[in-house]
Amino acid sequence: MDARWFNSATVLLAGLLSLTLISQTWAAPALRPDMVASLERMQSRLDAGDPAALADDARAAAQRLQGGNAADRWARALFLQIAANAELRRDDPLAAAELLSRARGLDGIEREYRRRWLRREARLRLRAGQTARGVELLGQWLEQGDAAGDDDRWLMAQGLAQLERWDTAAKWVDRARGEGNVANDRYLQLAASIYQRAGREDQALASLDALLAGAEVSADTWRRAAGLAQRLDQPGRAAAIWEAGWRRGALQGEAALRQLIQLHMAGGTPARAAEHLERALADGRLQESLANRRLLAQAWSAARNRDAALQAWRAVSERSQESEDWRQLGELAYAWGRWGTAIEALRRARQAGGATPRDWLLEGVAALEQGDRDAARAAFEAARQAGAQQAGAWLDSLESSNAGVGVASAKQSASD
Structure with missing residues (x-):
């Protein structure tokens, strides 16, 4: 798992910079007018372009209020939050997380504020690479159960995956996908990876199937889905997946074409393999070789297309002049009641x-x-x-x- 996923998941960090310091809907100690003014001035400096100075000033203001009454502790917590947001503007999520930890650790802070800061701290620690601690804190927040969002569940699953706790991560994916929730492409990729590593390959393939329905799907995703279908002993499904990727142009080139042919041969659709082979030989995408002609004959034989198979084996035999090729033609002709062809092939x-x-x-x-x-x-x-x-x-x-x-x-x- 790529730790940078946390940094790029902007949707999961939405709201970290938002501040509603003074007019909160929850109960909080009343602040003196001069303290309110000081907080508002600092809050207005968030967009002033000097977050380092603001972080230092907010820390200093919080320090001056140490040991005060309930209103002072509340104001101190708000100064620490301002400092945290300033550090986040400096792209220092770890420093921001430490400040929020101090804020929620103050005595007398209302439960709703502690919850808000707990959630933000958890996300920041995950973003900073403190995965184990971030998962622990996010788990605490999710266990409290109030208004937990799907993004938080996905973030929990991602963190557990980074810790290689695959079974637990898969359970959080289940929760994130519960109750008919639709995952976006990023989450479907994550779900597939987690389910597969947790040994739940059927669900991994289902996640990839949902991903393949999207408008733009990478070649690696098509290959991964087909490979997973093969591991699940579903060769027909693997062939169908590869065929879809081929038709959509995601899978290209000779190697992909040969894989498509082999998958159709293994998946019970040899006629499709033969059709692809014939077109590729006709338009030059595959080399006109004895090996490719023999593969075409084998494909038509497996498809039980008698005329096409006998014609293909005759062409191979005429070209190779090998006894085994003539014998194969004779055996097929005998099995299908083509007596004249059987006699000629066996004699040759x-x-x-x-x-x-x-x-x-x-x-x-x-x-x-x-x-x-x-x-x-x-x-x-x-x-x-x-x-x-x-x-x-x-x-x-x-x-x-x-x-x-x-x-x-x-x-x-x-x-x-």
Whole structure:
């Protein structure tokens, strides 16, 4: 977590410079007219451009009132508040926090003033990097329960996250998001980080999903959401997230495109992977290579688009002239009843690097399906010589007077 978050969270520090010193709505000791005038003069100097001098003068005025009566203590507290605001103008939140601590520690100060200064001190200490103390004080203020705002709950969650107290931080995120409250983008990022570190990954992904609905989402956020979906064993969701990021232009380049293709392959949408591949190969975004063509063939095969898959594997096989590519084409053609293609591919696999017993068996079945009993017998004989156990059953079935029943049984054995 970045400690600078506190410095940039201006919304969380709103009101720190506001002063309503004299006309308070809460009960307070009456002040002498000369004391009121002195306080008003100092208050008016906040915009005069010399906060250091004002802070010194306010401190000195507070010191002179030490040991006085209730009205003097109240005036002293107000001088300390002026000094705190002057220090804040000097961008010294720690000095301001110390002054407010002194103010709320005076005897006889009304509870509402103490609460106000407690909240401000907590925020200032967080801003100054005193995270543990700031969290402690903010927790005290929140426990008192009166008019606690959502921003205070988010600030509490942020502070606890900086202390790596993830479970407690997540509970404060729950409170901040409770009762239908809508978080802004900054808070959604914070919620996702805290939930994830607390092991509540489903809620982390939900927070990221809400963030992805925004107008401007960084590439890192899209990647993070997709990665989290993968860790949750939701590959389809990961693919959908990456697809959305790709379409919106947040994810670009060859690496992002390849990741999109792989996610669609893993996520159960191989046809989308194949479509992206075909377009990228056609327009030159991906290199025209054997590896990419083989990936395209695998994608169409996984999508069970028979025509596209067989065409893609033929293109790969013609290019590579490798027996395994021809064999893959033959296997698919056999499985889908494309007998002529199966026979051709298996023969070319044999020519490219030797035949397996299974190749001969499949070729024999395909030939038999085409009605070529002589070619089938030759293939089954070659399969038997190669050691295929089922070959004998096929040859017997061809010689049997009840060939229809025998062939059906042997065909099932060959497929297995």
